[in-house]
Structures are given as C-alpha cells and as structure tokens.
Amino acid sequence: MAQLKEGLAGVVVAQSKISKVFGEEGRLIYQGYDIDDLAPNATFEETAYLLWNGELPTQKELQAFQQQIQEKRSLPSEIMNLVTGPLVEAHPMAALRTAVSALAAYSPDPAPTPQGALQAGTDILAKMPTITAAHQRAQQGKDPVEPDEDLDHAGAFAHMLTGERPTEEAHDAMTQALVLHADHGFNASTFSARVTASTLSDTYSAVTSAIGTLKGGLHGGANTNVMKMLEALDASGEDPVDHAKGLLEDGEKIPGFGHRVYRTMDPRAVHLKQWSQKLCDQIGEPHWYEHTAAIQDFMLEEKGLHPNVDLYSASTYRGLGIDKAYYTPIFAISRVAGWIAHVAEQYDGNKLIRPRAEYVGETDLTWEDLSDR
Amino acid sequence: MAQLKEGLAGVVVAQSKISKVFGEEGRLIYQGYDIDDLAPNATFEETAYLLWNGELPTQKELQAFQQQIQEKRSLPSEIMNLVTGPLVEAHPMAALRTAVSALAAYSPDPAPTPQGALQAGTDILAKMPTITAAHQRAQQGKDPVEPDEDLDHAGAFAHMLTGERPTEEAHDAMTQALVLHADHGFNASTFSARVTASTLSDTYSAVTSAIGTLKGGLHGGANTNVMKMLEALDASGEDPVDHAKGLLEDGEKIPGFGHRVYRTMDPRAVHLKQWSQKLCDQIGEPHWYEHTAAIQDFMLEEKGLHPNVDLYSASTYRGLGIDKAYYTPIFAISRVAGWIAHVAEQYDGNKLIRPRAEYVGETDLTWEDLSDR
Numbered sequence: 190m191a192q193l194k195e196g197l198a199g200v201v202v203a204q205s206k207i208s209k210v211f212g213e214e215g216r217l218i219y220q221g222y223d224i225d226d227l228a229p230n231a232t233f234e235e236t237a238y239l240l241w242n243g244e245l246p247t248q249k250e251l252q253a254f255q256q257q258i259q260e261k262r263s264l265p266s267e268i269m270n271l272v273t274g275p276l277v278e279a280h281p282m283a284a285l286r287t288a289v290s291a292l293a294a295y296s297p298d299p300a301p302t303p304q305g306a307l308q309a310g311t312d313i314l315a316k317m318p319t320i321t322a323a324h325q326r327a328q329q330g331k332d333p334v335e336p337d338e339d340l341d342h343a344g345a346f347a348h349m350l351t352g353e354r355p356t357e358e359a360h361d362a363m364t365q366a367l368v369l370h371a372d373h374g375f376n377a378s379t380f381s382a383r384v385t386a387s388t389l390s391d392t393y394s395a396v397t398s399a400i401g402t403l404k405g406g407l408h409g410g411a412n413t414n415v416m417k418m419l420e421a422l423d424a425s426g427e428d429p430v431d432h433a434k435g436l437l438e439d440g441e442k443i444p445g446f447g448h449r450v451y452r453t454m455d456p457r458a459v460h461l462k463q464w465s466q467k468l469c470d471q472i473g474e475p476h477w478y479e480h481t482a483a484i485q486d487f488m489l490e491e492k493g494l495h496p497n498v499d500l501y502s503a504s505t506y507r508g509l510g511i512d513k514a515y516y517t518p519i520f521a522i523s524r525v526a527g528w529i530a531h532v533a534e535q536y537d538g539n540k541l542i543r544p545r546a547e548y549v550g551e552t553d554l555t556w557e558d559l560s561d562r
Numbered sequence: 563m564a565q566l567k568e569g570l571a572g573v574v575v576a577q578s579k580i581s582k583v584f585g586e587e588g589r590l591i592y593q594g595y596d597i598d599d600l601a602p603n604a605t606f607e608e609t610a611y612l613l614w615n616g617e618l619p620t621q622k623e624l625q626a627f628q629q630q631i632q633e634k635r636s637l638p639s640e641i642m643n644l645v646t647g648p649l650v651e652a653h654p655m656a657a658l659r660t661a662v663s664a665l666a667a668y669s670p671d672p673a674p675t676p677q678g679a680l681q682a683g684t685d686i687l688a689k690m691p692t693i694t695a696a697h698q699r700a701q702q703g704k705d706p707v708e709p710d711e712d713l714d715h716a717g718a719f720a721h722m723l724t725g726e727r728p729t730e731e732a733h734d735a736m737t738q739a740l741v742l743h744a745d746h747g748f749n750a751s752t753f754s755a756r757v758t759a760s761t762l763s764d765t766y767s768a769v770t771s772a773i774g775t776l777k778g779g780l781h782g783g784a785n786t787n788v789m790k791m792l793e794a795l796d797a798s799g800e801d802p803v804d805h806a807k808g809l810l811e812d813g814e815k816i817p818g819f820g821h822r823v824y825r826t827m828d829p830r831a832v833h834l835k836q837w838s839q840k841l842c843d844q845i846g847e848p849h850w851y852e853h854t855a856a857i858q859d860f861m862l863e864e865k866g867l868h869p870n871v872d873l874y875s876a877s878t879y880r881g882l883g884i885d886k887a888y889y890t891p892i893f894a895i896s897r898v899a900g901w902i903a904h905v906a907e908q909y910d911g912n913k914l915i916r917p918r919a920e921y922v923g924e925t926d927l928t929w930e931d932l933s934d935r
C-alpha cells in the first residue's frame with residue numbers, strides 16, 4: 190500500500206497554467222501576471238477573461254465579453270422567486286448553491302469541453318451577483334434591484350446590493366476585492382469543482398460543488414468568522430490582544446490566519462489591509478481596522494502565523510457597509526472566475542480524479558439474521 | 563516539486579473503515595461484511611445503518627431507524643413545487659442536486675460533526691426517492707404519489723415511481739440494486755463529498771457535490787449510457803458483437819466496462835447479471851440481457867476488459883420498467899448511504915483536503931494598459 194497522504198498536503202495532482210502561489214516569497218500570479226499589477230489596474234471582467242483565455246483581452250474582446258455578461262445578468266423569474274421565496278431564510282451560501290444548481294434547468298446540458306465550460310461559465314458568473322444581492326435584500330424585506338446596464342460587474346453588484354450606485358472609491362474597493370479573490374491554485378473549492386468535472390459532469394454541477402465547498406469555515410466561511418470575532422471583541426470591551434489571548438487559551442482557533450502554502454503575509458492581505466484602513470476611517474469606525482491590525486501583530490509574535498486573505502477582507506467589507514453573512518458569497522462571486530478556468534482546464538485532456546483509502550476496518554465478519562441480533 | 567500524481571491514481575488520501583474494494587479478488591465489503599452476504603439478506607435500511615454505525619442493527623435499532631426515515635419521507639411543499647415546476651424539464655440529476663441543496667433551507671445549518679452528518683443524512687436519504695419519483699412522474703405529466711408508510715425504502719421508492727406496490731420480485735430486485743450500490747471506497751462522488759466536508763462545510767453541501775459528481779458519464783452516468791447503447795444497437799438491427807466492433811473502430815468508448823480498481827468482473831455485476839436475465843425474461847424482452855451478455859464476452863476477449871456495476875444495472879432497471887433517464891438517480895438514492903458515512907468519517911478528525919498543482923505557465927508577464935492592447 191502506498192504511503193498515506195492525509196489531506197493531500199504537498200501532493201501534485203495536475204499540471205496547470207492558471208495561477209501560481211509562491212509560498213515562500215508571498216507572491217501570487219494569474220496566468221503569468223502578478224496580482225500586485227492586476228489589483229490596481231484590472232477590472233474583474235479583464236481578470237476573468239485573462240484566467241479563461243490565458244491572455245489579457247484587446248479592447249474589442251473585452252467589450253464583447255462585458256456585453257455577454259451584461260446580457261446574462263438577469264435571472265429567470267422562477268429562480269428569482271426561488272431565491273426571494275423558499276430560500277429567503279437559508280444560509281446565503283446555501284441559497285447561492287441552490288440557485289446556481291437550478292440554473293442548469295434553463296441551459297441545455299452543456300458539453301464537458303473547455304468551450305462548454307466557458308459558455309456555461311459566462312451564464313453562471315453573470316448571474317451570481319444578482320442571486321446574492323436579491324437574497325440579501327429579501328432577507329431585509331426589500332425588493333430586488335434591476336441590473337444597471339451602464340455598470341461593470343463590480344459596480345452592478347454593489348448597486349444591486351444597496352440600490353445605490355457606488356462611489357468611485359467603493360467601486361474601486363469592490364473591484365480589487367473581486368480581482369484579488371479570483372483564483373488561488375488548487376484550493377479546496379477549486380479542487381472540488383475539478384473532481385466533479387473529472388467524471389465529465391457538467392459545469393453547473395462543478396460550480397455547485399465549489400460553492401458548497403467554499404462555504405466551510407476552513408475556507409471561504411472564514412471571512413464571515415473574522416467579522417464575528419471582531420464583533421464579539423467589540424461587545425466584550427476587552428483589549429484586542431487580551432481577547433485574542435483568551436480565545437487561544439480556550440482552545441479556539443482565530444480565523445484569518447495561516448495557510449497551507451504561504452510562509453509570509455498573504456500578498457492579497459497586503460492590498461486588503463490598505464482598503465480596510467481607508468474604508469473603516471471613512472465610516473468613522475476605525476476600530477475594525479485597528480483591532481484587526483493589533484491581532485495581526487499579536488499572532489505573528491505569539492504563534493508565528495501570518496494573516497491570510499480573510500483577515501482584512503472582513504473589515505474591508507464592513508467599511509463598504511455589507512452584512513457579514515454576505516462576505517463568503519462575495520468570495521464566491523469572485524472565485525467563480527477561477528473555478529470556470531479550472532473546469533475548462535480539467536476537461537482539456539481529462540483524467541478521472543479517484544484516489545484510494547487505506548482500509549483499517551474489519552474484513553471477515555459473518556452475517557447474522559435479524560432474528561438473531 | 564513532488565511527483566505528478568495525475569487523477570490521484572493509487573494515492574492514499576485517508577484511512578477508512580467503511581468499505582474495501584479487493585481489486586485483484588473481485589470482492590467488496592461494507593464494514594467487514596461481504597456484499598455477497600448482504601445482497602440476498604439485507605434491506606437497504608440495514609445496509610445504511612451498517613455503513614453509518616459500523617455494525618448491523620438489532621431489531622429495535624432497525625425499527626427506530628426505519629421509523630425516522632418514514633417520518634422524513636415527505637417533501638416540504640415548496641420543494642415538491644420546485645421539483646414538479648421549474649425543474650421539470652431539467653436533467654433528473656440536476657433536479658435531484660437542486661432539490662437536495664434546497665432542503666438545507668428547512669434544516670438549521672447542521673454541525674460539521676459525525677452526529678450532525680447522520681442527522682442531516684437521515685433527512686436527505688429519506689427524501690431522495692420522493693424527489694426522484696416526483697420528478698419522473700411530473701415529466702410524464704402525472705401527479706406525485708404519496709409515500710406509503712407500510713413499505714420499506716426500496717418498496718416506497720418503487721411505489722412512488724409507478725403508483726403501484728411492487729411485486730415481491732421487483733421489490734427484491736430494487737432492494738438488491740440499492741444494497742449493491744451503497745458504497746465503494748473513495749470513488750469520485752464520495753471523494754467530492756469528503757473534499758466539501760473537509761472545509762467543515764455542512765452535509766447538504768457535501769451530498770450536493772456528490773450528486774453533481776455522480777452525474778458524469780465516467781461515473782454514475784454510465785448506466786444510462788449503457789441503455790442508450792443497447793437501444794441504438796436494437797434500432798440498428800445489427801449483431802451485438804458487430805455493433806460493439808463498429809463502436810470501437812469509430813473510437814467510441816463502450817460504457818459499462820473497466821474500473822480503476824477491479825482486475826476481475828465487478829462482484830456487484832455478478833448479482834445484477836442474474837437479475838437482468840430474470841427480469842428481462844419476465845417482461846418478454848430477453849434481448850436486453852442477451853445483447854449485454856454477448857458484448858460482455860466480446861469485450862473480455864477483444865480488450866481484456868471486465869464489466870463494472872453499470873453494465874447489467876441498465877438491463878435490470880429496464881426489466882423493472884424504469885425510464886433510462888432515471889438509472890443514475892437510482893444510483894444516487896443508494897450511494898447516499900455511503901456518502902453520509904464518509905462525510906461523518908471525514909468530520910471525525912478532519913483534515914482539509916487541498917492538493918497542489920505543478921504550474922506550467924508563464925511567470926513574469928508585464929501589465930499593459932487596455933489602451934495599448
């Protein structure tokens with residue numbers, strides 16, 4: 190029997206051209222471009238195009254892609270009714286997962302080919318902000334906001350969430366958050382999308398798997414958990430470092446720290462930290478940023494742990510006025526760009542992903558009839 | 563960089579006590595019991611109990627488990643409306659995936675613990691036959707059939723599908739089909755459920771991933787594809803062996819053959835072959851069995867390939883009068899027993915499943931502004 194590789198840590202499962210995490214240097218590239226170049230420069234649509242096609246779009250290509258997304262942004266009325274009716278009390282990630290799964294009913298079963306993935310992917314990517322914004326507003330007892338065709342993806346999402354066109358700064362912050370979360374190697378949600386695609390199942394199935402996987406507290410759920418921690422800290426009136434010490438003493442995990450790959454501060458967190466400071470200042474609640482920064486310093490000193498992408502995305506979204514239950518859906522609305530790129534790459538020269546287990550149970554038990562038990 | 567393990571073939575990802583595939587001997591055990599003992603003796607409920615608890619139930623334990631399932635069999639009216647309304651034209655596996663995902667809205671977010679998995683699992687396992695039967699009947703323009711509380715799981719499913727209580731023989735055949743498909747090591751759908759659970763996401767998410775993964779043609783979709791092949795053969799009027807030869811010459815894959823693990827005839831296929839012969843005879847259509855058997859012999863001689871579980875499940879379900887589009891959902895209705903057992907096992911001492919990729923793309927591209935492209 191081969192050696193046990195629990196959690197597949199360090200196991201190389203495929204070749205990929207989509208993104209690379211340089212764990213030692215704290216660097217992340219998408220298709221060869223450093224996120225430090227992309228974050229201040231690229232729109233989310235440009236980033237998705239890059240991830241899907243391996244090169245930055247020309248002006249004409251970008252315009253065509255933006256138009257496709259805009260045309261697909263509205264939901265079929267039955268899906269809108271589902272999201273704002275039976276799913277209204279559901280966890281926002283459960284609502285998003287269910288609605289994306291249901292979208293498959295409106296598209297002929299897409300072919301398990303790279304082209305089929307991008308076609309279905311455009312539909313899914315376009316509609317995810319509409320689903321999440323409608324769900325958030327329904328939870329608040331508000332009607333959905335019609336998509337504004339003059340806005341790009343980040344702007345349209347912010348507008349559908351709040352009913353107001355975002356300020357230039359809020360627009361920039363949302364754009365950068367979406368660009369920074371768009372891909373990250375073979376993380377668990379991306380890997381689950383690839384496992385699903387590897388049976389030659391369809392792209393709706395693969396993205397549905399990924400949304401459910403991202404929901405977990407060890408993955409996308411962590412940004413919501415960071416905000417819960419910050420709120421608990423705020424309510425306690427404690428010093429941030431004392432609060433963090435108390436959590437560690439109680440055996441609790443502090444969300445927003447540590448990563449299977451990085452040995453430095455997550456390069457995405459560097460950008461988000463700046464946004465957190467700026468936006469929390471602007472809303473007159475600088476303590477969300479300050480407490481986070483104090484916990485960052487403490488965790489490095491005490492545990493040698495660096496912040497990951499989730500630590501400062503929480504206070505950034507707080508600065509944008511977004512309800513904490515929707516932080517993980519924002520991650521999904523961005524990461525779907527990467528999921529689709531990976532599903533397309535998986536279909537291209539597909540090999541079924543099927544590992545083994547080491548069986549450690551009984552092997553020769555004898556059946557006993559129910560009457561003898 | 564570690565060695566590339568494409569498709570994770572032979573990679574051991576975890577220890578497990580749930581089931582073991584003996585590839586060389588062609589043997590399959592669930593929690594220590596050989597399926598050759600379980601198939602003729604166990605009900606599906608006994609099998610699920612065994613997979614979930616590691617031992618066969620006493621009479622009292624089985625009765626309590628059966629009662630829990632019976633009580634949970636009916637769907638919330640909104641889910642029934644979803645399945646028979648907006649999802650009616652969807653692929654049966656897309657409908658099942660969406661409905662199971664939507665069920666999460668009716669259960670408080672279950673804890674990512676073994677106990678939480680079994681609790682949510684009972685709800686999901688109980689309702690999957692109701693979902694699939696209602697979808698099939700809605701596609702035929704028929705109303706759903708209320709669950710009959712006097713019938714066990716296999717019987718209730720057959721009754722809800724057809725509106726008639728199954729004969730003793732049809733009941734036995736459905737029971738054995740469900741028992742035989744209930745678990746099979748770290749197959750792709752089970753693995754996807756474990757990847758999803760490994761982020762500490764919930765059980766509804768994990769099963770939703772698994773359904774989407776099972777849908778693919780390289781996994782659960784194969785049994786439907788076997789029937790499509792048999793129907794095409796029938797329509798062609800060709801000799802079965804000539805037809806199979808033609809498919810191979812055209813570079814087509816013949817579904818129902820080969821397996822990543824078995825080097826013999828799949829032990830489940832041994833049982834299903836007997837059912838196929840008996841049931842096809844009884845409906846006066848013995849050719850479904852005979853053609854399958856002829857192709858089995860040809861494939862062993864020509865390609866050295868043995869039949870897997872899908873080859874004879876197709877004609878078995880045909881003998882039971884079931885529409886071929888619903889063969890894969892039957893697989894899911896059975897395999898959910900295994901998925902839940904694996905999700906519970908994953909939560910117990912969980913480790914995030916996150917592999918690596920070998921990056922083979924560009925690393926140092928320079929950003930160009932859109933106006934320069």
